[in-house]
Amino acid sequence: MNAESVSPASTETSLWKGHTSQWVHVWYYFFCVLLAAAALGGIPFSAGFSAIGLIVPLLMWIIRWWMTKSTSYELTTQRLKIASGILNRKLDELELFRVKDYAMDQPLALRMVGLGNLTLITSDATSPTVAIRAIANVEEVREKLRTAVQSERDRKRVREMDVENFGGGAVSA
Numbered sequence: 001m002n003a004e005s006v007s008p009a010s011t012e013t014s015l016w017k018g019h020t021s022q023w024v025h026v027w028y029y030f031f032c033v034l035l036a037a038a039a040l041g042g043i044p045f046s047a048g049f050s051a052i053g054l055i056v057p058l059l060m061w062i063i064r065w066w067m068t069k070s071t072s073y074e075l076t077t078q079r080l081k082i083a084s085g086i087l088n089r090k091l092d093e094l095e096l097f098r099v100k101d102y103a104m105d106q107p108l109a110l111r112m113v114g115l116g117n118l119t120l121i122t123s124d125a126t127s128p129t130v131a132i133r134a135i136a137n138v139e140e141v142r143e144k145l146r147t148a149v150q151s152e153r154d155r156k157r158v159r160e161m162d163v164e165n166f167g168g169g170a171v172s173a
Contacts, residue, residue, distance in 0.1 A: 015144045016075040020068050021115050021134040028064055032057040073132055075141065077148055080120070080130065094130060096145075096152040098123045100160055104142045110134055118142055123160075 022029075035057035042050030071084040080094040099122050106116035116138030120130040135141060153159065 012076045012078045014074060014076050015148060016073075016141050018073050018132075018135050018141070020071060020132070021113070021136065022065060022068055023110065023113050023115060024134040025064055025068065026109075029061060032061045035060075073135075075145060075148065078152055080145075082130070092127060094120070094122060094124055094127055096149045097156050097158045099145070099149045102142060102145060102149075104138055106138065118145070120145075 036054055039050045039053035039057070042053070066086055070086050071082070074081040074083075078096055080096065080099075082092045082094070084090050084092075099120050101121040103119045103121075104116055105119070110116055115134045115136055118132040118135065118138055118141060120132075122128055122130060132141075
């Protein structure tokens with residue numbers, strides 16, 4: 001397939017890349033600090049053996065940080081790609097024309113640090129709901145997503161149709 005046979009409409013470009021912020025784990029990290037402080041406080045009473053207890057909160061902190069950092073999101077003009085996993089990597093892709101609805105919320109704690117959540121409702125069988133938590137510039141990402149979803153639906157000539165069955169019986173075509 002040569003470069004001339006690829007139409008400009010089918011080229012995929014990256015619109016946004018990001019990670020979940022570590023702020024979502026602030027209470028977990030606070031708990032790790034408390035455990036470390038307790039281990040340090042116990043040193044005079046345990047002949048120094050409680051210093052070994054510093055390893056547990058340190059490992060807990062590192063593993064949680066690594067798990068969060070190893071999940072990445074990429075919004076392109078055609079798909080949302082979600083890569084996750086530390087040792088075993090998983091890539092989940094959501095075609096944008098399958099996005100039915102999206103909601104943005106900014107709880108007070110996240111809004112104070114300039115973050116927000118984005119939730120997508122989709123017609124995808126494997127991922128009916130996709131949550132992107134604690135991302136920076138959530139309003140900008142939501143607007144990019146909205147524009148990309150509409151463009152992809154237009155490109156594929158796909159429309160979302162809501163069908164409800166109010167009679168309680170089977171729907172016949």
